[in-house]
Amino acid sequence: MSDSLGSMPANVRPKALVTGSASGIGRAAALKLAEEGFDVTINYSRSHDRAEQTLRELEKHGGSHQAVKADVSDDAAVQEMVAAAAGDDGRLDVLVNNAGTTSQTPPDDLAGIDLDDWDQVFRVNVRGLVQVTRAAAPALRGSQGSIVNVASIVGLRPGPQPLAYAASKAAVVSLTKTLSRVMAPEVRVNAVAPGWIAGEWMERTLGDNYESLMERRARQTPLKRNVTLEDVAESIYALAVTHRFVTGEIVVVDGGFTATT
DSSP states (O other), X not given: OOSTTOOOOTTOOOEEXXXXXXXXXXXXXXXXXXXXXXXXXXXXXXXXXXXXXXXXXXXXXXXXXXXXXXXXXOHHHHHHHHHHHHTTTTOOOXXXXXXXXXXXSOTTOSTXXXXXXXXXXXXXXXXXXXXXXXXXXXXXXXXXXXEEXXXXXXXXXXXXXXXXXXXXXXXXXXXXXXXXXHSTTTOEEEEEEEOOBTTHHHHHHHGGGHHHHHHHHHHHSTTSSOBOHHHHHHHHHHHHHTOTTOOSOEEEESTTHHHHO
């Protein structure tokens, strides 16, 4: 592991908090951090069984890991989660803001938007990110740590995602740039914007067209395949740990599709 996170006492393992990490991108990022020597706090809201399974996988890498239940849109729960992640010494080296939700409204159905549904997406994806970042700021500043937010390619360009989700991820892109100034110079803030990730999220989004559309996407991608969870986790880790003079950036992880189409 690089020493770009700032000074660290000898024989002390760095600590990371990954929100929304029972499964998907969060799980992959947590496993990558544990593999690289971090003590990881994973977070879940409802998926207790999945969180426990992920925790068992983390423990295979050694170190001290924990799973904390918290709804990131609940500020009191967020405060308790961050306190648990920072521990007795109040240290936190990496925050990955991954927790997110989406709407079931079809992407082009403007008239069908449920405003309560819209508000819930923004409570989790935007307000939640702000609340977790605010709560973790003192610990991250103390360790000269870093933050990686999980945005989406639909936060940068149109795509087949519900309007509420796309708008919330555009807000994550904007917040990443703004927070990089607010948290400087102690803390770097960057984001990843994954393209179409093979797996259950896109299966739900594309429905019966999943196989054909993913195959077409892979053919149109310069690197000739679709994004994997592990691809995203590697980029999260690199931004968090090794890119010591990079902040306020949005790294697109899609094999070159966006750059060439």
